[in-house]
Amino acid sequence: MPDQQKVFSIGVYLAVSLADARQRRDEAKRLLAQGIDPNAKNRLMKKSFRKSAIKPARSVSSPKADAP
Numbered sequence: 001m002p003d004q005q006k007v008f009s010i011g012v013y014l015a016v017s018l019a020d021a022r023q024r025r026d027e028a029k030r031l032l033a034q035g036i037d038p039n040a041k042n043r044l045m046k047k048s049f050r051k052s053a054i055k056p057a058r059s060v061s062s063p064k065a066d067a068p
Contacts, residue, residue, distance in 0.1 A: 010024045010025060012023070
């Protein structure tokens with residue numbers, strides 16, 4: 001079903017300014033013109049961000065590190 005329309009979320013209403021919404025829309029249109037699915041790109045970006053996120057402080061300092 002390549003001709004099926006998909007939903008693209010620009011952001012939360014009133015949290016995103018009209019100018020930002022238009023900019024995000026234009027970027028999505030550019031990606032579509034290049035044959036790139038903007039939703040898939042966003043999913044990949046979120047996934048890579050989660051992988052590179054800093055670990056919580058409790059995993060960095062262990063009880064063994066505090067021992068003399």
